[in-house]
Amino acid sequence: MAYIVDVYHRKVEPAKSLVGYALFISLFPHLIAGPIQRPSHLLPQVQKERTWDPAKAFDGLILILEGLFRKVVIADNCALIANAVFAGNFGGPNTMTVLLGTYAFAWQIYGDFSGYSRIARGSAQLLGFHFMVNFRQPYFAESLQDFWRRWHISLSTWLRDYLYIPLGGNRLGRVRTYVNLMLTMLLGGLWHGANWTFVVWGGIHGVGLATERLFVGKREITPSSSFLGRWARRIFIFNVVCLAWIFFRITSFSGAWEQIVGLMNWQWNPAYWTALVFLACYAMALFVVDLQLEASHGEHVFASYPYGLRILTGIAFCALITLFGANQESAFIYFRF
Amino acid sequence: MPSSISASEHRKATRAIAILLASLLVYVCALEIVTRMAFPRINHIWRTLQSDHLTAVSLHPLKAGKSATMLMVGNSYLEVGVNRENLQREIAPTFSIAYLPMSGTSYFDWYFGLRKLFAEDSRPAIVGVCLSTRDLISDSTYGESFAHALMLRRDLLRVKKEAHLDNTMTSDYFFDSLSSWMGHRDETHNWLLRKAAPGINNLVSYLKPKNQPLPPSDVIVAKALPRLRQLNELAQNYGARFFLLIPPTMDVRDASKEIQEAAAKEGILVLLPFQHAELPESVFLDGAHLNPQGAALFTEKLGPTLLQSLYQN
Numbered sequence: 001m002a003y004i005v006d007v008y009h010r011k012v013e014p015a016k017s018l019v020g021y022a023l024f025i026s027l028f029p030h031l032i033a034g035p036i037q038r039p040s041h042l043l044p045q046v047q048k049e050r051t052w053d054p055a056k057a058f059d060g061l062i063l064i065l066e067g068l069f070r071k072v073v074i075a076d077n078c079a080l081i082a083n084a085v086f087a088g089n090f091g092g093p094n095t096m097t098v099l100l101g102t103y104a105f106a107w108q109i110y111g112d113f114s115g116y117s118r119i120a121r122g123s124a125q126l127l128g129f130h131f132m133v134n135f136r137q138p139y140f141a142e143s144l145q146d147f148w149r150r151w152h153i154s155l156s157t158w159l160r161d162y163l164y165i166p167l168g169g170n171r172l173g174r175v176r177t178y179v180n181l182m183l184t185m186l187l188g189g190l191w192h193g194a195n196w197t198f199v200v201w202g203g204i205h206g207v208g209l210a211t212e213r214l215f216v217g218k219r220e221i222t223p224s225s226s227f228l229g230r231w232a233r234r235i236f237i238f239n240v241v242c243l244a245w246i247f248f249r250i251t252s253f254s255g256a257w258e259q260i261v262g263l264m265n266w267q268w269n270p271a272y273w274t275a276l277v278f279l280a281c282y283a284m285a286l287f288v289v290d291l292q293l294e295a296s297h298g299e300h301v302f303a304s305y306p307y308g309l310r311i312l313t314g315i316a317f318c319a320l321i322t323l324f325g326a327n328q329e330s331a332f333i334y335f336r337f
Numbered sequence: 338m339p340s341s342i343s344a345s346e347h348r349k350a351t352r353a354i355a356i357l358l359a360s361l362l363v364y365v366c367a368l369e370i371v372t373r374m375a376f377p378r379i380n381h382i383w384r385t386l387q388s389d390h391l392t393a394v395s396l397h398p399l400k401a402g403k404s405a406t407m408l409m410v411g412n413s414y415l416e417v418g419v420n421r422e423n424l425q426r427e428i429a430p431t432f433s434i435a436y437l438p439m440s441g442t443s444y445f446d447w448y449f450g451l452r453k454l455f456a457e458d459s460r461p462a463i464v465g466v467c468l469s470t471r472d473l474i475s476d477s478t479y480g481e482s483f484a485h486a487l488m489l490r491r492d493l494l495r496v497k498k499e500a501h502l503d504n505t506m507t508s509d510y511f512f513d514s515l516s517s518w519m520g521h522r523d524e525t526h527n528w529l530l531r532k533a534a535p536g537i538n539n540l541v542s543y544l545k546p547k548n549q550p551l552p553p554s555d556v557i558v559a560k561a562l563p564r565l566r567q568l569n570e571l572a573q574n575y576g577a578r579f580f581l582l583i584p585p586t587m588d589v590r591d592a593s594k595e596i597q598e599a600a601a602k603e604g605i606l607v608l609l610p611f612q613h614a615e616l617p618e619s620v621f622l623d624g625a626h627l628n629p630q631g632a633a634l635f636t637e638k639l640g641p642t643l644l645q646s647l648y649q650n
Contacts, residue, residue, distance in 0.1 A: 054350035054351040054353075054354055055346060057354060058350050058353050061354065061358075080544050081544070083546075084543050084544045089543045089547060090543055271539055271540060271543055274536045274540045277534065278540060307349060307356075310353070311360065315360050315361065315364060318361055322364075322518075324529070324530075325522075326526075
C-alpha cells in the first residue's frame with residue numbers, strides 16, 4: 001500500500017524490475033511481522049548492487065544475539081509470570097496480581113517485539129540490507145508523544161504519514177487535531193485485531209496524546225532538565241502505558257475491567273514477593289541494556305566501542321541465552337497480528 | 338548509507354566476525370563437555386535417573402534364578418508415591434523390582450521409552466507403567482528430557498506423527514537426542530535458578546498451567562484403551578507381562594474404574610489399589626501427589642495387590 005501511495009505521490013520511483021519489486025515485498029527478515037519497511041528506504045537498496053561489508057555483518061550478528069537475548073531470556077521468562085497471573089494461578093485480581101501481571105506483560109511484549117525486530121534487522125544486515133530501527137528504549141519516554149517515537153517506530157511513522165497527515169494532521173485547527181489523533185490511534189489499535197479491547201488500548205493512547213496536545217499545543221514536549229523530573233515523568237508514562245497494556249493483553253473488555261477494579265483490592269501472599277523478585281531480575285537485565293543504548297544513542301549495544309568489548313558482549317548474550325533462556329517455547333506475540 | 342570503509346577496518350571487522358564465531362563454537366563445545374561430565378555429578382535427580390536406567394537395561398526375566406524381575410516406570414506419582422524399600426520387602430522373594438521414574442512424563446514418553454529400553458536389551462519379566470488417567474490420555478511428551486533419555490532416534494518421525502509435533506519441535510528433539518546439553522537444558526536452567534534464588538521453588542506451583550477438566554468417562558476410555566493395547570502388545574513382543582498402575586489422585590471422576598473394567602475384558606491388567614476419592618485429602622502433598630504418610634498407605638496396599646494380581650495369573 002505504501003508503495004502505491006508513494007509512487008502515486010511521486011515520492012518514490014517505481015521499481016525498475018519485477019524481480020526487484022518482488023524482493024522488496026518478500027524479503028524474508030521483514031515479511032512476517034515487520035519492521036515495516038518504506039519503499040523509499042528499502043527499494044533503492046534492493047535495486048542497488050550489494051557488496052559484503054564485514055562491519056555491518058558483525059553488527060548484524062550482535063543484533064541477532066541481542067534479539068535472541070531479549071526474546072528467550074527476557075520475554076519468555078516474563079511471560080511465565082504474566083501467563084500465570086492472567087490465568088488466575090495467583091488468585092483473583094488484586095493490587096499485587098494486577099501489578100505483577102501488567103508489569104510482567106509490559107516487559108514481555110517489549111522483549112518479545114524488540115527482540116524480533118533486532119533479529120530481523122540483524123538478518124537483513126547480514127544480507128547487506130539496512131532496516132530502520134524499530135524500538136528506541138520506549139520505556140524511557142517522558143511523554144506519550146515521545147513513547148510513540150520510540151515504540152514500533154515503523155508502524156507509528158507509517159500511521160503518521162499514511163493516516164494522520166492525510167486526515168489533515170494538525171493543520172485544520174485544534175478540534176480536528178484531537179479528532180485526527182484519536183482516529184489514528186483507534187485505527188492503530190484495530191490494526192492489531194478485530195477486538196474492542198484493542199480499540200480501547202488505542203483509545204487510551206489517543207486520549208493521552210490529545211491531552212498532551214491540549215497542554216503544550218503544537219510545541220514539542222521538551223525533556224525535563226532535572227534528573228528527578230526526568231525519572232518521575234518516565235515512571236508516570238511507563239505506568240500509563242502499562243494501564244493500556246491491560247486492554248491489549250486481556251481478550252475481553254469485562255476481563256480487563258475486572259483487572260482495573262482489582263487494583264483497589266489489597267491482598268498479600270509471600271509468593272507475590274518471589275514473583276516480583278523473579279520479574280525484577282529479568283526486567284532489570286533489559287533495563288541495563290536499554291540504559292546503555294539510551295546513553296550512547298547507538299543502534300545496538302556498545303556500537304561505538306572496540307571490537308573486543310563487542311565480542312565479549314556477544315558471548316555474554318550467548319551465555320545468558322543458553323543458561324537462562326525460559327523452559328517453555330513460545331511464538332513471537334506479533335506473529336498474531 | 339556510507340558503503341566504503343578502509344581496508345584496515347575491513348580486516349578488523351572480518352577478524353572480529355571470525356573471533357566471535359569461533360568463541361561461540363568453543364563456548365557451545367565447552368557447554369556440551371561440561372554437561373556430559375559434570376551435570377550428573379552435581380544434579381542428584383539425573384544421577385539417580387542414570388543409575389535407575391543402568392539397572393533397568395541390565396534386567397533379565399529372573400534374578401538369581403528365582404525372583405521374577407519387574408520394571409516399574411512412571412512419573413512423579415511413582416517417584417513420591419511409592420516407598421521403594423518397603424514395596425520390595427512386601428513382594429520379595431516372588432518379585433524383584435526395579436524403578437525408572439521420571440517426573441512430568443506421560444503416555445507417549447513411556448510408550449517410546451519402553452521401546453528404547455527393550456532395544457537396549459532390558460528384559461524384565463513384568464513391566465508396570467504407573468500413570469494417572471490424565472497422563473494416560475495426554476498427547477504431550479516431556480520435551481528435551483524425553484528426547485534425550487527415552488526416545489530412540491529412529492522413532493523421531495513416529496513421535497512427530499503421534500504426538501503432533503511441529504517441525505521446529507521435531508528438529509529440537511533430534512538435537513536433544515544427540516546433545517547432552519540440549520537434552521538437559523531445562524534441568525540445568527532449573528538447577529541454576531534454584532541455586533541463584535532458593536525461594537524459586539515456592540513459585541513453581543503457581544507457574545504451572547492449570548489442569549483442564551477431564552473429558553467424560555466414555556471419551557477417556559475410548560482414548561485409553563487403544564493405548565493400553567499398544568503398551569500390552571509392546572511388552573508381549575519382548576516376552577514381558579504388562580500392567581498399568583493407576584495411582585491415587587484428587588482428580589474428580591477420573592474414569593479409572595471404567596478403564597480397569599474395559600481393559601479386563603481384553604485381558605489387560607490395570608491395578609487400582611485405591612478407588613477414586615478413597616484416600617483423604619490430608620495424605621496429599623500438593624493437591625496431586627501423596628505425602629510420606631500417603632505413600633506409606635499406598636505402598637502397603639500395592640504390595641499385596643501386586644502379589645495377588647500377578648502371582649495368581
